[in-house]
Amino acid sequence: MADQPLDMLAIAAHPDDIEITCGGLLIKAGRRGRRVGALDLSKGEMGTQGDENDRKREAARAAEIMGLHYRYNLEMPDSAIEYTHVNKLKVAQAIRDTRPELVILPHWAQRHPDHLACTRLGYDACFLAGLRKAALTGEPHRPRKILYVSYFRNTDYSFLVDISDVMRQKLEAVAAYTSQFGHDLTIDDMLQMGADELHERSQRARKDIFHPGVIIYDLMLTRSRALGQTVGVRYAEAYTIKEQVLIDDPLNLPNPSV
Numbered sequence: 148m149a150d151q152p153l154d155m156l157a158i159a160a161h162p163d164d165i166e167i168t169c170g171g172l173l174i175k176a177g178r179r180g181r182r183v184g185a186l187d188l189s190k191g192e193m194g195t196q197g198d199e200n201d202r203k204r205e206a207a208r209a210a211e212i213m214g215l216h217y218r219y220n221l222e223m224p225d226s227a228i229e230y231t232h233v234n235k236l237k238v239a240q241a242i243r244d245t246r247p248e249l250v251i252l253p254h255w256a257q258r259h260p261d262h263l264a265c266t267r268l269g270y271d272a273c274f275l276a277g278l279r280k281a282a283l284t285g286e287p288h289r290p291r292k293i294l295y296v297s298y299f300r301n302t303d304y305s306f307l308v309d310i311s312d313v314m315r316q317k318l319e320a321v322a323a324y325t326s327q328f329g330h331d332l333t334i335d336d337m338l339q340m341g342a343d344e345l346h347e348r349s350q351r352a353r354k355d356i357f358h359p360g361v362i363i364y365d366l367m368l369t370r371s372r373a374l375g376q377t378v379g380v381r382y383a384e385a386y387t388i389k390e391q392v393l394i395d396d397p398l399n400l401p402n403p404s405v
């Protein structure tokens with residue numbers, strides 16, 4: 148249980164999902180003095196490389212790098228996370244325990260079934276956590292806002308977050324998962340290399356494979372740079388919300404149209 152309510156809680160299926168997707172926003176929020184946490188649904192024990200102890204140690208190190216106030220693992224079976232009422236209640240209990248104002252879930256456009264189950268469980272858990280009569284301990288709590296972070300498959304973004312100042316820490320947090328994404332490059336190398344060189348060097352290390360043929364650092368740098376270019380910043384992360392965006396004064400909107 149978190150000792151004080153969290154401002155922000157990211158929920159994901161596997162350790163390292165959060166770092167790769169919304170790591171920049173979490174680091175940035177932490178630097179602003181927000182209380183930020185991560186809830187992992189599984190220990191990632193089905194990953195080809197490394198065992199669950201490696202992943203546990205690596206997740207703790209990544210949490211340190213990101214400046215998290217809370218990280219907890221619900222230990223659901225990796226690659227068999229199911230959309231059930233029991234699992235909804237497990238996530239809802241974690242929400243009651245941490246009382247976040249904002250929850251970050253995976254976007255619903257997904258390749259991995261665990262990620263899809265996670266976003267559905269997460270939404271239902273936010274609802275259930277607020278029901279007084281739900282089979283949960285603690286006071287009812289319903290997060291005010293849900294953001295869906297892009298897992299690189301969707302393009303229906305509602306807004307982008309400038310992560311230029313924290314891109315280095317985001318890469319470091321992912322690099323903490325040495326069993327998954329081991330490499331012989333420094334973060335400086337990664338930030339300075341062209342895409343081709345990064346791809347070639349990473350392939351030689353043979354470990355940094357995210358999906359077949361995809362180098363994780365290459366994917367993160369290329370996508371966040373491309374998103375950043377569309378709004379005039381170096382690196383950005385993309386988020387979708389299901390509500391309309393309410394604006395008080397359009398004169399304050401950043402990012403020129405013409």
Ligand SMILES: [Zn+2]
Pocket residue numbers: 160161164259262
């Ligand atoms: Zn995952």
